[in-house]
Amino acid sequence: MDSRTLLALALLGLVCSSEGAKILGILPTAGKSHYIIGAAYMKTLAEAGHEVTVISPFPLKNPPKNYRDIELTGMLEAAASQDEDMFKYKGSGFGSFAIMLMALYGMFPEVVCKFVLQHPNVVELLKSDEKFDLVIAETFLTESLYGFAQHFDAPLITYSTFGNSMWTNDLVGTPAPPSHVAHFLLSFADQMSFWERLGNVVATVVDRLAFELYYLPVQKQMYKEGFPNAKISFEEQMQNVSLVFLNQHFSVSSPRPYAPNMIEVGGIQVEKPKALPEDLQKYLDEAEHGVIYFCMGSNLKSKFFPEEKRNAFLKVFSTLKERVLWKFEDETLPNQPGNVKIQAWMPQNDILAHPKVKLFITHGGLLGTSESLTHGKPMVGIPIFGDQMMNVEKGVRAGYSYLLDYDDITEESVSKAINTVLGNPSYTKTAQLISQRFRDRPLTAQQTAVYWVDYVIRHGGAPHLRSPAMDLSLLQYKLLDVYVVLKYGRGGGIVLNFKEHLGCKEVFRIEPSEETVDKTECLACEMRFDTEKVLLLVVYNPPGRQRWAQILATARPFLCVMNGDLFMTPKKGP
Template sequence: MFSLTLMTSLIIFVDSAFSANILCVLPYFGMSHHMAFSTYIQKLADNGHNLTIISPYPSNHPNITEISMSAVVDPNYNKRQLPDKTGYSLDQAFRSLYRFYQRGQHNAALFQVDSVKRFYTDDSSEFDLLITEHFNNEIPLVFAMKYNVPFILLSSCGLLPWSQRAVGQPYNVATVSSVLGGYNKKMNVFERAMNAFEVVVYVLGYVLFFQTARDEEIIKTNLGVDVSLAKLVQNASMIFVNTHYSMHGTVPVVPAVVEVGGLHIKPKTSLSADIQQFIDESEHGVIYFCMGSLLRGETFAAEKRSMFLNAFQKLPQRVLWKWENDDLPDKTANIMIRKWMPQRDILAHPKVKLFISHGGLLGLTEAVHEGVPTLAMPIFGDQLTNVKAIMDTGAAEILDYNTLSEIEIFSKAKEMLTNPIYKQKATKLSEVFRDRPMSPMETAMYWTEYVIRHKGAPHLRSPAVGMPWYQYYMIDIISMLLICVFAILLSLHYFISTILSLLRPSKKLKIN
């Protein structure tokens, strides 16, 4: 009886498990984007799927065949200096779109790699799925066309306007801030107007300048293939978005949008002995200061650097500061610097009391996961939107980079360290963030394999995908109604005028 039960269980297990051939094309040079989904890619390989990855960064897994783009990566790409001034203003939409365009041009390097070109022209490979990021280009979608496979899109930030368009996700401009807009969840009339304006600028700019003028031309020049990316992207089966409603607020989403915020967070590991000792021996706890993988803290203007150093001197806490240089001028004894910090494990330590950040989504999500309050200084992109979303929960505050002062840094840091409400709010947010039917990884695994099992799952696609804008917003119906109303009013006017003319007494001729 036991043997029969065991055999039945094994048959069920073998039947339910399957190994798919998955192609991942992730050409973007941004290190943080790689970090956002590397854990997911590794897990797919751990689950027995055979992956072929085209990427600038190594995966080092026995089930992964790597086609490296490292030879064409600009070594300074992930070494961005802090600007003299930043801000979110009326022309922000145009400037953000231009930055996206500029930083997306390097994706043409995908076809400058000989191994990639050989792979594309080799017809011996077969795949069940394509996975690619949908950020500032759609060049990798040509592989979906070549292999005739379904594809899943990845969004390392909140859902961008052009990604919403791809899967038929409603814009909700009155209630949902554009990822790059930097507005609160509750917007006033001016912010709602600006939010709508920015979404239009982003969508039109992306379609006209990214899809058509750049990406389609790159594909044609390098591969000799004519493709309509605007039509091809409409075949997206799903998009995994690195957000969660506990952080960014509730949004009605179509089935093709799956939130996997926290997907990159690995189980915590031991800290190095020096960092562990530095934290353990802190009587009043530790502040962790990091400006992310792209922005280099060492490029702070001397004046701003001194503001932080002077503020930290007045606080009893120790400071772990990600500082990319060998020396930090005027560093005091309560500060430890390292060129790279094990951020996830540092934030998990119970003695870490405050996270000072630029508001990047990966670090912010890790702080939320561990219940650490955040004092953020947004510089560009989605950072202001991310921080304002956490501010609404009571677990974060903002530093204005342009008007930064020692007094502001000290007073806000001290308030967040001494007022227990911030820790309480951060702990509550962490509880809500973690409380899910499935973990982010389990969610991503389930839906990835669901798409493979159902050959792209077209039954999940919204009917809004590919619908002309004038139909989606019912402009044709409204126009028809307006024409009908105008015709009725014109007819009434003619009818009433005719009746009145008949009823009006005729004038008698005067006889002299």
């Protein structure tokens, strides 16, 4: 028995020895892919002995005894009333970014959060005397629903169905330097050119402004309406998230800074392969030259492909020796070749695990990507919106994916994409290499999630994991006040503002002499912290050690000295 197995058994023993808790899961979105991730958490926790209650539009057909559904009846119909053709959200570059930002911030609050908070089954739960030890909620434009935590006086854990974003980072104080952490709606990787970094900064600022000025006020209003007797404010609830789970892993995404209460559990929905239905098993087993699996996910539907794009795929498929399994939502497919089999639903993970599958044609969603990489299958990616562009671009740069632009789908481009991946063994070899890294963990994603859920419960919400950054304003966090003082503190107007801001009693300057800039120049002020007077001395172009001694000797006992010479412009002259 190796060391990793022993560690897993020890941690599982710790998990199983803890008393089962009552956990409320908020899985509010009508997208099946989002539900699959949330359900993976809740089913795993139920198997670990916890008593779970799940609010979602997808009740389990055969739930275990300790798993209770509160069904959001009517949500699927309400979501279906929106435009089903998600291909219309396809854009390019910043056009795609703008389209998605408007769609997300404009659509979701009404369709999801208000529907949940006003649903009779949810209202009944809120009026009940039930108690919960923990609330788990999806972080996908659902901030008003975090109020369930304060209502039941329970710690809050949130989870992201994709990777980290501003929505998750803000909850726990995780930094996201735009120099190497790309916005999730852009296709940039971690190593960006100057123009990509510039675009990333612009996108981040635009998103921040839209989020703070337009979107959050809507969520705040729904929080007030849904929880009129809330114990804490909307802002306070946003600041009281115990832990965030991310559906990503550094082997596929990129190393980046995380707060200690932001945990990667990429691939948590990936289960051990199950037996395939008899017809699919036979179809795959008898494929002499292998199988191509084609699926655009649960939100994008292949039946909405424009006719010319659909026919481009069919013409190419008809020339291949491989068989094709296509998740296609209509019962019939005009001009369907003999080597193509269609079904409205297919067990994706079980299919990708089959050794005869040679290629996965996908939209680039993180569910399909993680399942494909788990089983070491290369991909042709057709990203449409959201994080799909980034996921596919990462695969292209790593060498296990080929990008097929939706706007450029023709018979020639489809043929080139498929034959490039099938004809170049490096794609499969790279996918298998990444698969080894993705699966190489001390605990499975499910075991990791159970451990951290129990950790939060055992430690009363684990407040010791909370980052001090959560208590800083944007001005303080970015050190903007410090930079302003150090760079512009010599100007009279700025000095007066600085004096007023800090409550200074005296402000004076020591100017350099005209013959040299090597003399001391500083801004000094006396202020009061609590009951003590402190002399703050900002020194520019500091002289030698002897002059420092003279300055310090004339200062008061309580002295703060900040060396500001690094913020000055270089001296002129030879």
